Amino acid sequence: TASDGGNVERIEGNGSILETSRLFISPEGGEANGVVISNGARVAGLTNLVIGDSGYVTNYLSGYSGGLDLQSNCEASVSGKIRIVYTRRKNEAGVYWGLRWGGDHTAELEALKSAGYLEWDDSALGPFDRGQTRIYYDSAETNTYVGYKSGADGTMWSFY
Numbered sequence: 001t002a003s004d005g006g007n008v009e010r011i012e013g014n015g016s017i018l019e020t021s022r023l024f025i026s027p028e029g030g031e032a033n034g035v036v037i038s039n040g041a042r043v044a045g046l047t048n049l050v051i052g053d054s055g056y057v058t059n060y061l062s063g064y065s066g067g068l069d070l071q072s073n074c075e076a077s078v079s080g081k082i083r084i085v086y087t088r089r090k091n092e093a094g095v096y097w098g099l100r101w102g103g104d105h106t107a108e109l110e111a112l113k114s115a116g117y118l119e120w121d122d123s124a125l126g127p128f129d130r131g132q133t134r135i136y137y138d139s140a141e142t143n144t145y146v147g148y149k150s151g152a153d154g155t156m157w158s159f160y
Helices: 106-114
Strands: 008-012 017-019 022-025 034-038 042-051 056-062 067-078 081-088 094-102 118-121 134-138 143-150
Touching: 022 034, 034 042, 056 067, 056 094, 067 081, 067 106, 081 094, 094 106, 106 118, 106 134, 106 143
Parallel strands: 008 034, 017 042, 022 042, 034 056, 042 067, 056 081, 067 094, 081 118
Antiparallel strands: 094 143, 134 143
């Protein structure tokens, strides 16, 4: 967790998982505290998420899904910033997510986005993927995502 003044925790690498039920990020003395997640790492098992006014979570996606992975019963209080940055296209077809929340939490995430507490940048992606990121509920997976469904790479059609 990140709870002391000026503290930044880093979680990196595809398959790296910080398993915790509570993530509390609150600034002390006006200094920012944060968590930087990158390369497909996840903060999983969350049932309580608190990000205070100057707190932040920044998630860099570079080919693998990952980031905050909240349980369906997670209580979230966010007055800081959750930022998802896509740096390259997903390595395989499927959901390319930067935040996953069990159950249908579309309304909560839309409210965070409207308030300016949740944002994403997919401008580094190619023309087929850029601008596709959104908040959506997948009833088959029973998860709400901030992400998009990526198609397979390298498909070529030949007609004779």
